[in-house]
Each structure stands twice: as C-alpha cells, then as structure tokens.
Amino acid sequence: MALLIVLLALALVQLWGSGAPMHRDDWFQWWRSRLTGVERLRKDPGLLLGASILPPALFAATLMVLAEVLLGGLGTLLLGVPLLLYCLGRGNFNEMLSDYLRSWYRGDLSSARQAAAPLIRELHEEPGDGQRLHEQVFRGAAYCAFERLFAVLFWFILLGIPGALLFRLSALYAEQVRGEEGGATAARWLWLLEWLPVRVMGFSFAIVGNFAGCYRAWRQCLTCRERDTAEVLEAYLEGALGGIDASECNAGFEVPEGQRVCGAQLEGLQALLSRALLLWITALALAVLFDF
Numbered sequence: 001m002a003l004l005i006v007l008l009a010l011a012l013v014q015l016w017g018s019g020a021p022m023h024r025d026d027w028f029q030w031w032r033s034r035l036t037g038v039e040r041l042r043k044d045p046g047l048l049l050g051a052s053i054l055p056p057a058l059f060a061a062t063l064m065v066l067a068e069v070l071l072g073g074l075g076t077l078l079l080g081v082p083l084l085l086y087c088l089g090r091g092n093f094n095e096m097l098s099d100y101l102r103s104w105y106r107g108d109l110s111s112a113r114q115a116a117a118p119l120i121r122e123l124h125e126e127p128g129d130g131q132r133l134h135e136q137v138f139r140g141a142a143y144c145a146f147e148r149l150f151a152v153l154f155w156f157i158l159l160g161i162p163g164a165l166l167f168r169l170s171a172l173y174a175e176q177v178r179g180e181e182g183g184a185t186a187a188r189w190l191w192l193l194e195w196l197p198v199r200v201m202g203f204s205f206a207i208v209g210n211f212a213g214c215y216r217a218w219r220q221c222l223t224c225r226e227r228d229t230a231e232v233l234e235a236y237l238e239g240a241l242g243g244i245d246a247s248e249c250n251a252g253f254e255v256p257e258g259q260r261v262c263g264a265q266l267e268g269l270q271a272l273l274s275r276a277l278l279l280w281i282t283a284l285a286l287a288v289l290f291d292f
Contacts, residue, residue: 001080002156029176049186057163079161084156084164091118096118096144100112100266138265141269145273151167151197154197157284191228202217204279237269
C-alpha cells in the first residue's frame with residue numbers, strides 16, 4: 001500500500017506541478033500561536049516544539065488506523081494520498097529552476113536573481129552576483145529538492161504518514177520561528193531529522209552518478225556534525241556529477257561559455273535527482289515484492 005500511495009501522490013504532483021491544492025498551513029500557524037500563549041510552554045523552547053508537532057502527528061496516526069479498520073486498504077489509500085501530498089514541499093520546483101535557467105541563459109542577472117529567490121530562501125542568504133548567485137542556486141536547489149521530496153519519502157517509508165507529517169511540521173515550525181526565541185532549537189531538531197535521510201540520499205547519488213567521486217564525499221561527510229544539510233548535499237552532488245562541460249548544456253541557443261557550464265551543472269542536477277527518485281521507487285517496489 002505504501003508504494004501505491006507514493007505513486008499516486010507523485011502522479012498528482014506531475015499533474016498539478018506540486019501538491020499545492022493540499023498545502024493549507026493556516027491551521028498549524030493557529031495551533032502554534034495558541035500554544036505560544038501557554039506560559040509554561042513559552043518558557044521552554046523544546047517543550048513548545050514538541051507540543052506543536054507531536055499531537056498532529058499522533059492524530060494523523062490515529063486517523064490512519066481508523067481508516068484502515070473501517071475501510072481496509074481503500075481507507076488507507078484515500079487518506080494516505082492527500083496526507084502525503086500535504087507533507088511534500090511547497091512550490092513548483094521544476095518551474096522555479098526553469099525560470100532561473102531561462103534568465104541565466106539570457107544573461108539577465110536581475111531576473112535570474114528574482115527567479116532564484118525561492119530556491120535560495122532556505123539558505124538564508126542574500127542573492128549574490130554572477131558566479132556566486134549560481135553557486136547559491138545550485139546549493140539551494142539541491143536542498144529544496146531534498147526537503148520537499150526525498151526527506152518526506154524517507155520518513156514515510158520508515159514511519160508511514162506520521163513520520164512524513166512529523167518532518168513537514170518540523171520544517172514549517174523551523175521556518176516560522178526563525179529569528180525568534182527557540183529558533184535555534186527548532187533548527188537543530190530539523191537538522192537531526194535530516195541527518196540520516198541526507199546520507200541515504202548521498203549514497204543514492206553515488207549509485208546513479210559518479211560512484212568514486214560521490215562515495216569519497218559520502219565517507220568524508222558520514223559522521224560530520226559541523227556542516228549543515230545544504231553543505232553536505234553540495235559535497236555529494238559535486239562528487240556525483242563529476243566534470244561538467246559546456247557541451248552538456250541544452251539551452252537551445254547560443255550562450256556564453258561560462259553560462260553554458262553553469263546551466264549544464266543545474267541540468268545535470270535535475271537529471272541526477274530524477275535517477276535518484278527512480279532508484280528509491282524501485283527499491284520500495286522490490287521491498288514490497290519480497291515482503292521486507
């Protein structure tokens with residue numbers, strides 16, 4: 001059933017461009033605001049974090065059990081697909097990256113900077129100029145793809161809908177309290193949730209990309225506790241993509257050599273992510289087939 005839920009959810013994402021129809025986060029903002037009004041919770045950032053994200057995850061677990069009891073596999077499917085869609089990341093990743101690449105190939109740095117803003121938002125950096133902007137987009141796009149899809153799928157496969165929802169609410173919470181008291185606690189908790197899936201994803205990159213280069217980076221970052229998730233992903237991707245040259249660019253028209261190389265790097269990233277996703281789905285299918 002888990003495989004079917006994932007396939008249906010991904011099919012709807014392809015149809016809609018994202019899971020946007022299910023992305024309604026006002027309730028969580030309201031829930032967190034109510035809890036913030038409790039003095040005991042407000043004084044303890046860790047307790048407030050737990051009170052904000054654990055009850056909804058447990059409620060989702062209860063709903064999934066009730067759906068299965070009442071309707072069997074059909075109930076699990078009918079409830080699991082919309083909940084998994086809700087857990088996926090916000091925004092249309094392919095559209096954001098395509099908008100940036102179009103502006104980048106045209107040499108319109110101002111438009112490229114605007115198009116890049118959603119991709120580098122998670123890095124909490126101001127858009128740079130030229131090569132620095134491209135480096136930010138490369139790192140931001142990698143983290144965006146990981147946070148919106150791969151980390152969610154990892155926790156869904158491991159813990160079901162409650163695990164996927166726990167990750168999504170943790171990410172939303174960290175974003176909402178950034179810069180406030182308790183922001184560091186939320187960021188650290190999110191880093192812990194990302195620690196294992198990002199390393200699984202890195203090993204996936206090694207299998208579908210340049211194995212020697214990525215595996216070397218994977219070993220170096222395996223026990224690292226200093227780099228954040230985006231930096232670890234960047235190291236994996238640089239190893240997995242290997243040498244990228246201008247001939248791999250698919251701009252469709254003549255652009256300067258430097259821009260072609262940068263564009264080819266992002267196009268290589270998209271292809272690598274697609275292969276990694278296919279690997280994960282194949283692994284899940286084999287697990288279902290052999291009843292692991």
